[in-house]
Amino acid sequence: MSSPELRWRMARVLGVSAALLVPLFWVPRIMAGDLLSHVYNAWLSLELKRQPVPGLVTAWQYSNVLVDWVLTGLMEVLGPVWAERLTVAVCVLVFFWGAFAFLAEVSGRAPTHLIPVLAVLAYGWVFHMGFFNFYASLGMCLLALALLRRRSGWARGLALGLGGLAVLAHPHPVLAAVCFAGYRALAERLTPRRRAGLFSLSVVGLAVVPLVLRRLTRTMWDPEQFFNALGVDQAWVFGRAFGWVSLGLLGVWGVWLVRRIREEGGRAFVERPEVQLYALGVVAVVALPTAVVMPDPPVVLSFIAERLSLWVAVVGWAVVGAVVPRRSEVVLVSAVAVLFFGLLLRExxxxxxxxxxxxxxxxxxxxxxxxxxxxxxxxxxxxxxxxxxxxxxxxxxxxxxxxxxxxxxxxxxxxxxxxxxxxxxxxxxxxxxxxxxxxxxxxxxxxxxxxxxxxxxxxxxxxxxxxxxxxxxxxxx
The missing domain is CATH 3.40.50 (Rossmann fold)
Structure with missing residues (x-):
């Protein structure tokens, strides 16, 4: 790659990244649900460090903690406002470019036409719930999956390092990434008929898991999980107006899906490991419980299906990422993204x-x-x-x-x-x-x-x- 081409590519990356971070600065504070609690507890941990009180401690844990560590460390130096901004900015960029790299690897081309879609997913339901440990972990896992497909040792070493950091953030995306990589590696070695058998066996396994969980603990399942199954729920953040964003994205995705099936052939399309993994993700969102009640301490591990739907959304767009979009479709996707961010600004x-x-x-x-x-x-x-x-x-x-x-x-x-x-x-x-x-x-x-x-x-x-x-x-x- 020539130096002018490299500089032009880097300029585009920086331009997209800068535009992506605008919603973090259009009001004086970031509005993202649970983030406010995490910022408060980062401050509370510093207060405990200065003034210990009986009955309240700062404990060590190996996961669901990476973003909190970053928040606390930056807060000591920069204060809560800029600690929050910098931490969230890094999380958004990690997720967006991790998803972009994953889509590029699966589709075999740079998915520039999907940048508006990825921007919507980056500021979707998971972001606004403030689940940033999960969010950052998923971004790192997506990037690691893209790197694993390269044959160089440094790329695979970096992928393993990202996996280790992702565990510190949240274990669920790591488990999903391991299953994805393992299934794809195994499926690529099988004949189409045996690959169909692997898919069927996996569906049965997903059906058995909730039965086992019900035996071991109390679980919760919600009919709304059918709505989460395709991943378009990620765009439905606040009121009903956001439903039009979800419908717009679903319509474009459906058109591109039909086109990919026609171009590739129905049988060849469904035999692709990525398509089968997308289908398994849909089954997992519907079949698995969305909440599991842990008895000691008594706490609910909730929003499992809703979080998993973000993974399903990224994989779903990856399976149609190779489509060559028409100009009208690019305009429509961009218009849907503009509507989404306009509604967000108001909220x-x-x-x-x-x-x-x-x-x-x-x-x-x-x-x-x-x-x-x-x-x-x-x-x-x-x-x-x-x-x-x-x-x-x-x-x-x-x-x-x-x-x-x-x-x-x-x-x-x-x-x-x-x-x-x-x-x-x-x-x-x-x-x-x-x-x-x-x-x-x-x-x-x-x-x-x-x-x-x-x-x-x-x-x-x-x-x-x-x-x-x-x-x-x-x-x-």
Whole structure:
């Protein structure tokens, strides 16, 4: 490759990367669900480092922790705002370019026509739920799968290194990547008839897994998993308007799928290992439980199908990635992406306004107070308001009903009663629903609630026996 061509390619990569990061800067703070809780707990871990308190510890764990480590390390140097921005920016770039490399390897060509689709997936449901350990792990796994197909030793060594980092982030994408690589390697060595037998055996295995899990523990299955199966649910983030984005992407994908089948031939197409793996991913999303209840500590491993659908979405676009798009289709895909990001900007502005108002209300309190947030329920796939109190409390107060420490599966863990956070998960759930009655060890505590019109009402200081749910002006005494 000549130097001018290399410089032009690098310029395009930098240009796409810069454009991709714009949504992280169009409002002063990043709106991404669980991220707010992770930022708060990174700050809380630094507070524990400076001032240990009984009943609250920072524990060691080998997985579901990489992004939290990065957040904490950057926060010590740059503060919470830039620690959050840089961490999320790296996660977005890792996922996007990992997915791009994976699509290029599967389809055999640079999927530049799929850049708008990958941008939507990068800011889809998983991003807005704030599952960044899973998100970063998936990006690294996709890049590792692309590198494994190269014959050079350095590429395979880098792939293994990425796999190790991915384990530190989240184990589920690593397991999916190992299954993907193993199935493809085995299928490529089999005749078409035996490959069909391998596929059938794999389907049976996926059907058996939930039966075994039901024997060992309590599981949950939701009919909505059929909606998750094709991966288009990732574009449906907030209200119903996002459904048009999902329908638009599904329509384009369907047109390209039919074209690929006609070009390649139906039999040859379904015999491709990648197509079979996509079908297995669809089966897994529908068949596997979306939640598993762990008895000790009592916690729910949730959103399994919803997270897996992001993997299915990437593989689904990979199997049609070799299509040569018509100009009208490229325009349509771009228009769908523009609609998606336009809707996101509107939602992000509204969420930031509420967080800003919340910060102004909390500034009225003396420093170091405990505050419970009665989260309003909205008819959206992402509970965007659930963790607003967490980030708003940084440097001001303690989010007393933060869910992470009492689950004891994150770094900061509540081992017993303490002055900063509830130590029982069932109390956290009750507090978020406005049903928690203040106990002796809690008092004094404040409660914050959003009433109609977005008005915030602060109640307290609450004493033992009082309901942690301030009354809205429209409610009768």
């Amino acid at each position: 992000h502005r509204a969420l930031y306004r509420m967080e800003k108002d919340m910060g102004q209300v909390l500034e009225q309190l003396p420093p170091g107070q405990r505050v419970v947030w009665v989260a309003p329920l909205r008819d959206e796939r992402v509970p965007a308001l659930l963790h607003l109190i967490d980030r708003a409390c940084i440097g001001r107060c303690y989010s007393y009903a933060n869910y992470e420490p009492p689950t004891r599966v994150f770094r900061v863990r509540a081992t017993g009663p303490n002055p900063w956070v509830m130590h029982r998960y069932e109390d956290v759930v009750a507090a978020l629903q406005g049903e928690y009655v203040v106990q002796a060890q809690d008092a004094p505590v404040w409660a914050l609630r959003a009433c109609s019109g977005g008005r915030l009402v602060l109640g307290g200081p609450l004493r033992e026996g009082e309901l942690a749910r301030p009354r809205c002006p429209s409610e009768r005494p």
